[in-house]
Amino acid sequence: MLEVRGVTRRFGDFTALRDASLDVGAGEFVTIVGASGCGKTTLLRLIAGLDKDYTGSITLNGERIVGTSLERGIVFQEPRLLPWLVLWDNIAIALDNTLLSAETKKEAVAAQIALVGLTGFENAYPAALSGGMAQRAAIARALVGHPSILLLDEPLGALDAITRMRLQEELLRIWRHERVSMILVTHDVEEAVFLSQKIVVMDTGPGRVTAAIPVDLPYPRDRASAEFGALKHRVFTALNDNAALKKAEIDYLI
Numbered sequence: 001m002l003e004v005r006g007v008t009r010r011f012g013d014f015t016a017l018r019d020a021s022l023d024v025g026a027g028e029f030v031t032i033v034g035a036s037g038c039g040k041t042t043l044l045r046l047i048a049g050l051d052k053d054y055t056g057s058i059t060l061n062g063e064r065i066v067g068t069s070l071e072r073g074i075v076f077q078e079p080r081l082l083p084w085l086v087l088w089d090n091i092a093i094a095l096d097n098t099l100l101s102a103e104t105k106k107e108a109v110a111a112q113i114a115l116v117g118l119t120g121f122e123n124a125y126p127a128a129l130s131g132g133m134a135q136r137a138a139i140a141r142a143l144v145g146h147p148s149i150l151l152l153d154e155p156l157g158a159l160d161a162i163t164r165m166r167l168q169e170e171l172l173r174i175w176r177h178e179r180v181s182m183i184l185v186t187h188d189v190e191e192a193v194f195l196s197q198k199i200v201v202m203d204t205g206p207g208r209v210t211a212a213i214p215v216d217l218p219y220p221r222d223r224a225s226a227e228f229g230a231l232k233h234r235v236f237t238a239l240n241d242n243a244a245l246k247k248a249e250i251d252y253l254i
Contacts, residue, residue: 001026001181002047002149007056009042015206016042017054022200022209024149024181031184031196033235039207040185044151047183048074060149070098070145073180077154079134081126081141088113088122091141098145112140115174132163139174149181156191168194172219189239193231194221201238211238 002024009017017039024030032040045051046058049068058065060072081090091112095105113119116136126134135155142150152171156164168191175182186192192199193215201211213234217227 001028001061002183003057003059004043004047005057005059007043007046007054007058009039009046009051009054017046018206018208019056020202020207020209021056022212024183026148027179027181028198029175029182029184029196030198030200031186031192032200032202033186033189033192033239034202034207035204035239036187037207038202038204040202041153042207043202044074044153044183044185047149048072048151050074069147070094071147072149072151073142073145073147074151075135075138075142075153075155077157079126079131079138081129081134081137083126086123086125087118087129087137090126090137091144094141094144108144108146112144115143115177116140116170130163131159132167135159135167136170139171143174143178143180146178147180149183150178152182152184154185154187157187164191171195189232189235190223192235193217193228194223199235201235210241213238 004020004022007017007020008015020039020043032043034040046054047065049065049072052066082093085093088109092105092109095108100108113122116139118133118136118140121129121133129137138155156167159167172195184195197215199213199215200209201213202208203210215231217231222228
């Protein structure tokens with residue numbers, strides 16, 4: 001469904017991404033891992049249509065992505081809720097520029113609030129919400145337009161460990177319910193193995209895709225199982241291989 005082919009993004013003399021390629025099938029959950037500066041967020045912004053200055057191609061359902069669209073929802077590390085709007089309005093604002101009727105918009109917002117478990121908080125301001133509740137609201141806002149793909153840029157990174165694990169379960173529930181493709185960017189390898197069907201490994205200098213590892217474990221997944229541990233080890237090995245190769249390159253230059 002989503003095809004990224006030979007994408008390169010430069011900022012002046014700095015190459016943030018070089019020849020990056022990946023596929024995401026309809027309804028597939030894909031996670032991107034890699035060290036800071038490897039281009040994970042840059043790639044996500046290109047897929048979202050927030051940045052168009054690149055070479056290569058990015059297509060969704062056979063059509064080149066040329067700008068933002070409700071077909072691609074995005075959630076950032078910070079919820080980015082507008083503090084002067086109540087929860088309902090923070091979600092409804094995503095539908096402001098659509099041609100949907102008022103009644104259809106109302107039904108869509110109510111359905112997403114219920115989906116993320118925030119019924120009863122419709123009139124709460126962001127300051128009254130916990131970190132986990134605020135992120136669930138951000139997810140509802142990204143989903144209210146019924147996108148075919150949801151982009152998640154480290155949405156759980158700022159949460160405490162217990163809330164993070166609970167929201168990982170919530171993400172899986174929402175993914176199953178909505179049947180939406182998801183691309184998650186994270187630094188947490190355990191999170192990647194717990195959630196995704198495929199893990200894409202990236203490296204820095206410049207940013208590039210170095211591996212795509214399938215995750216064949218059935219859901220729900222047991223973090224303490226040998227199979228889970230083996231997959232974590234495989235991902236860490238891919239990341240460490242990147243680091244070892246980079247050190248060898250630096251030693252050669254020295």
